[in-house]
């Protein structure tokens with residue numbers, strides 16, 4: 001318990017043996033317990049972080065949404081805004097039901113539990129303080145650490161992710177020596193260089209493009225070109241997740257999906273744009289509650305255009321919508337956002353660091369967050385980076401098996417690591433020293449090792 | 451961790467063409483100007499000049515409105531009330547005043563950000579007023595001894611750090627902002643301390659609760675009292691430089707740390723933390739020698755011509771230490787800007803109807819279309835929007 005506070009050494013309670021690990025995201029909460037001796041690989045529960053109301057005015061809180069079948073015209077209220085917990089009225093209700101009520105699915109007794117909570121980098125001090133106060137004063141956790149989410153990813157077997165050749169049974173040391181962590185989630189996309197588990201704060205950079213904006217953009221495109229989907233956020237989001245991809249040849253793909261001039265359709269276009277065109281069958285709220293992606297059938301869409309009813313299915317054909325949407329991560333200026341794309345974002349981050357660190361960082365880029373699941377994301381990032389980095393640099397980009405729960409998994413490894421004891425704060429320390437002290441201790445982080 | 455397999459690993463060194471492309475365009479257009487890579491600076495300037503014209507102004511407005519809409523939570527902000535608790539009649543915990551205030555707050559992220567920026571601005575123009583505002587605690591002021599310990603450093607060290615050496619573009623702007631924030635810390639600290647004390651008191655003496663209710667009501671600048679980033683702003687800037695100058699052997703600070711965390715003072719300052727530097731150095735003064743693998747050796751390592759350019763020097767321990775202990779940036783400082791460097795990406799324009807390249811422009815509103823087909827479609831919409 002190096003670095004432990006005096007209150008603890010003077011007879012304070014031992015740290016709780018159980019830790020609740022929460023990655024409280026804008027779209028979903030990743031939640032699960034970890035205990036000191038745990039070795040088994042675990043999976044978190046992924047809980048919708050929202051209140052939802054369907055078109056029959058029924059309200060669902062968080063995991064109750066699993067019981068919802070008909071998502072048409074569903075509305076959401078989210079406690080997290082821009083990646084940070086802003087509305088505690090809603091967030092507390094969700095936590096209460098998931099963790100603290102008698103019938104909670106992951107029932108937790110805060111008085112004997114440590115909380116490890118992942119937060120997005122560069123939060124506002126007021127919001128951090130709100131969070132700390134609620135954790136101690138409302139829920140009464142025995143012990144608590146709030147840390148930058150990306151940094152928890154350093155507590156992974158990073159070289160395993162990269163399949164770096166090594167002798168079998170080579171011990172894995174946490175945290176990883178050096179990684180460049182890209183987290184592209186619901187709210188935004190961040191780049192965080194991490195040395196020995198310490199995020200290099202001065203070099204963290206954010207691009208304000210995340211999954212929410214992409215879904216909104218797809219909604220707009222479809223509503224302009226096909227039919228009004230503005231009250232169907234759930235359906236469009238699903239469409240985005242199943243049908244969109246990051247193009248490795250944007251110019252070429254755009255060419256293939258162009259209809260041509262003056263009414264005469266180009267051959268490419270008619271035959272399905274070399275496989276890019278896909279038919280998307282919308283849910284009908286009776287027999288089909290989720291959309292389905294199908295190969296493009298020219299005859300079907302031709303008849304549909306002429307108003308011939310071929311079936312009861314609502315089908316829309318997706319063409320350039322499939323790749324211009326994720327393209328915003330690499331070219332935010334396409335819709336007028338005055339920010340650099342992801343590759344340049346990485347370079348901006350590196351530019352404030354000594355060049356001696358670049359090779360290590362560029363050779364260990366890990367991408368997490370839901371947007372990393374787009375096909376082509378990893379390759380595109382790598383291709384663009386190779387254009388920008390010095391010639392001598394190797395660029396390696398890897399995506400963990402499940403990028404959505406990667407931060408949570410890292411945080412569970414962290415929770416078992418000695419670093420957790422070093423960084424966590426007890427309820428008693430909070431009461432003695434106040435919220436400001438806690439905030440400063442968290443912000444200071446690990447410091448350097450002896 | 452063992453099931454932490456890989457789906458994709460890309461590590462080839464192939465250099466493909468990057469994903470952007472140039473588009474020919476009809477009419478005066480920044481994108482066209484950007485065709486000459488050497489002209490990119492001018493292209494950016496042209497763009498601003500163009501935006502003065504009516505057509506571009508319309509287009510700018512539209513882009514801005516569109517972006518605002520895309521930023522909103524999906525479609526509309528639903529005001530869904532919290533449904534009644536399951537399993538009725540669970541006794542409601544009594545909230546502390548802090549918690550009650552937080553739960554009742556209807557502030558959005560934008561509100562919070564505005565509050566924070568306003569405080570920064572005030573700190574810049576009128577530090578005294580900012581301090582007063584931040585310090586306007588309704589209850590007793592903080593323990594007097596706190597100010598003595600905390601006041602000296604922030605502004606001075608912040609101002610001194612000015613031009614960051616390690617930083618590229620935007621670095622100095624960021625450190626300037628850091629300096630500004632540092633000015634706030636002292637004042638906030640006191641208020642925070644008071645608030646924390648308050649919280650602790652409420653627990654033991656219920657009598658106080660009523661008093662706090664009323665006071666917290668008229669103190670709805672409430673968030674002002676929240677903590678700031680650690681007052682380490684000074685050391686953080688110009689990382690390498692500062693580190694090597696101020697902490698060559700960890701001489702002064704560790705001693706100070708030892709004193710402040712020692713047993714002589716705790717009762718005097720129950721709400722005050724030791725200066726943040728002590729966090730870094732509590733268990734040792736300096737980063738140990740870097741024992742792990744150095745960067746891969748290169749045959750040209752000793753070639754004087756190559757040493758500085760081809761194989762970048764690995765940072766010294768002092769530099770690494772400074773990097774690893776630098777404080778977080780603020781929300782806006784971390785937002786990647788559209789620097790001059792990014793001028794190399796030509797702005798691409800697309801047909802607003804079908805999404806193909808926007809090769810022709812509507813003369814009325816500046817919207818783009820790919821060809822006559824789509825332009826015709828657009829004109830119908832344009833007519834409804836702007837008339838004529």
Ligand SMILES: [Zn+2]
Pocket residue numbers: 801802803804805806819820821824
């Ligand atoms: Zn068009």
Ligand SMILES: [Zn+2]
Pocket residue numbers: 812813814815816817828829832
């Ligand atoms: Zn027009």
